[in-house]
Amino acid sequence: MIDQRLxxxxxxxxxxxxxxxxxxxxxxxxxxxxxxxxxxLDITGRRDAIRARVNTISKEVGRLRRDGDVDAAERLQAxxxxxxxxxxxxxxxxxxxxxxxRELLLGLPxxxxxDAPDGAxxxxxxxxxxxxxxxxxxxxxxxxxxWETATALGILDNERAVKISGAMxxxxxxxxxxxxxxxxxxxxxxxADVHEEVRPPSLVSTATLTATGQLPKFAxxxxxxxxxxxxxxxxxxxxxxxxxxxxxxxxxxxxxRVMAHSSSYRREAGSAGxxxxxxxxxxxxxxxxxxxxxxxEQAPALLSDMVGRAERAIAGLGxxxxxxxxxxxxxxxxxxxxxxxxxxxxxxxxxLEVSSISWFSDYQxxxxxxxxxRHDASxxxxxxxxxxxxxNGSALAVPRVWAAIIENYRxxxxxxxxxxxxxxxxxxxxxxxxxxxxxxxxxxxx
RNA sequence: GGAACGGUGGCAGAGUGGACGAAUGCAGCCGCCUUGAAAGCGGCCGGCCGCAAGGCUCGGGGGUUCGAAUCCCUCCCGUUCCGCCA
Numbered sequence: 215m216i217d218q219r220l221x222x223x224x225x226x227x228x229x230x231x232x233x234x235x236x237x238x239x240x241x242x243x244x245x246x247x248x249x250x251x252x253x254x255l256d257i258t259g260r261r262d263a264i265r266a267r268v269n270t271i272s273k274e275v276g277r278l279r280r281d282g283d284v285d286a287a288e289r290l291q292a293x294x295x296x297x298x299x300x301x302x303x304x305x306x307x308x309x310x311x312x313x314x315x316r317e318l319l320l321g322l323p324x325x326x327x328x329d330a331p332d333g334a335x336x337x338x339x340x341x342x343x344x345x346x347x348x349x350x351x352x353x354x355x356x357x358x359x360x361w362e363t364a365t366a367l368g369i370l371d372n373e374r375a376v377k378i379s380g381a382m383x384x385x386x387x388x389x390x391x392x393x394x395x396x397x398x399x400x401x402x403x404x405x406a407d408v409h410e411e412v413r414p415p416s417l418v419s420t421a422t423l424t425a426t427g428q429l430p431k432f433a434x435x436x437x438x439x440x441x442x443x444x445x446x447x448x449x450x451x452x453x454x455x456x457x458x459x460x461x462x463x464x465x466x467x468x469x470x471r472v473m474a475h476s477s478s479y480r481r482e483a484g485s486a487g488x489x490x491x492x493x494x495x496x497x498x499x500x501x502x503x504x505x506x507x508x509x510x511e512q513a514p515a516l517l518s519d520m521v522g523r524a525e526r527a528i529a530g531l532g533x534x535x536x537x538x539x540x541x542x543x544x545x546x547x548x549x550x551x552x553x554x555x556x557x558x559x560x561x562x563x564x565x566l567e568v569s570s571i572s573w574f575s576d577y578q579x580x581x582x583x584x585x586x587x588r589h590d591a592s593x594x595x596x597x598x599x600x601x602x603x604x605x606n607g608s609a610l611a612v613p614r615v616w617a618a619i620i621e622n623y624r625x626x627x628x629x630x631x632x633x634x635x636x637x638x639x640x641x642x643x644x645x646x647x648x649x650x651x652x653x654x655x656x657x658x659x660x
Numbered sequence: 661g662g663a664a665c666g667g668u669g670g671c672a673g674a675g676u677g678g679a680c681g682a683a684u685g686c687a688g689c690c691g692c693c694u695u696g697a698a699a700g701c702g703g704c705c706g707g708c709c710g711c712a713a714g715g716c717u718c719g720g721g722g723g724u725u726c727g728a729a730u731c732c733c734u735c736c737c738g739u740u741c742c743g744c745c746a
Binding site: 258261262263265266268269271272273274275276277279280287288290291292293294295297298462594598599 | 689
């Protein structure tokens with residue numbers, strides 16, 4: 215949620231910033247919000263004046279009753295009763311407008327960072343780190359999609375996953391399952407130097423899902439457990455961002471950096487039928503998320519640090535990659551500035567987004583009400599609070615990295631070499647070989 | 661899931677219709693004392709919005725009342741016991 219006060223202090227600035235996102239309807243929404251805000255200001259002014267009078271009267275009535283002046287008290291009470299009617303009318307008007315304004319504000323996206331590149335869609339995203347590790351010529355044995363290689367090796371059994379849970383669920387087996395877990399371990403160990411490991415809940419309340427911006431706009435994308443009013447997390451970003459919800463932190467303890475390995479659940483409404491093969495898009499997947507709470511001053515450096523971490527994870531695995539910056543037209547709803555790490559997948563000759571590192575400015579913190587208090591040079595607390603800035607991104611998203619490993623490390627005989635850095639997490643397995651006959655059998659009927 | 665008891669400032673903990681934005685203690689801040697510190701003494705001291713006037717704030721929401729921390733309804737959360745359970 216953007217700062218409501220900006221609607222009063224810098225309406226042209228807000229509109230100019232949002233215009234860069236390229237959706238003209240947004241500007242009308244901003245105007246509507248500003249109009250509501252002005253009306254609300256007027257209503258609260260009148261309401262507060264009435265309340266002030268009622269408060270004065272009730273104190274006076276108490277005094278008169280103690281002094282035994284019943285008549286005067288009765289007269290004041292009568293006046294106050296009328297004021298009460300007026301106040302009730304104003305209050306209900308206020309609640310209506312405030313709810314409408316909040317809905318509008320929740321729907322407005324974040325203002326893009328001034329340095330974020332302008333652009334209409336993903337074709338305008340500039341490449342900021344040119345492809346690293348790309349082969350001049352891709353050998354034929356790498357031109358095999360990971361699902362073919364993995365299924366043949368018996369390490370991916372999506373056919374049975376679908377039997378168990380339906381379309382767009384995956385199941386890794388044997389060395390494939392071990393590889394998935396190894397990637398998580400690798401991702402955590404790589405970032406344990408500054409990020410505290412957390413194991414958050416996977417089911418969260420409506421309030422928590424609203425704080426990160428998934429609700430109300432993107433309710434269709436999340437799994438809801440209606441009976442208990444809980445939601446499955448679409449990313450560990452959701453519970454991690456809300457760790458300090460409603461709290462006021464000290465600038466002296468910032469930045470606070472956390473990370474979590476979790477499963478993520480996404481309905482992928484609107485993507486049904488896309489990328490249905492292999493591991494590229496699934497309703498449930500694992501990843502390691504890194505996240506930071508920071509002062510506005512700390513945020514830019516943290517953004518580069520976190521992009522660097524996502525990059526090192528991929529570079530360390532020896533995968534070919536590039537980094538692009540997300541342009542204003544392609545940016546997510548709550549993003550202020552955003553970078554993607556993309557891995558080259560030779561099997562399908564595509565770039566796979568494996569990590570998206572974003573700076574949210576105070577957009578999430580305002581929804582989740584995470585503040586911080588500043589201290590001056592002498593260590594004394596400065597009056598007032600500000601919202602923290604949040605940043606997050608995947609340090610390692612399992613499925614696509616898993617797929618990229620299978621495609622890039624495929625050998626001519628169909629086996630897959632395990633990247634050096636993962637072997638310590640894989641009981642020393644160096645190479646994933648063709649399976650024994652028994653486990654490769656297709657699932658049969660009853 | 662059942663039952664009982666709870667939720668008040670940074671913490672502990674009073675407060676059952678008005679003088680309560682809230683006693684008291686601890687913590688914190690300022691000063692005195694001290695070579696320095698501790699102890700002691702004196703004073704200040706919740707938060708949010710607002711230029712201010714003022715408004716809001718005793719778990720959330722609603723109600724009764726001239727007036728609610730206090731009474732009523734409702735929801736949420738916590739503790740303990742029972743049940744179930746990895």
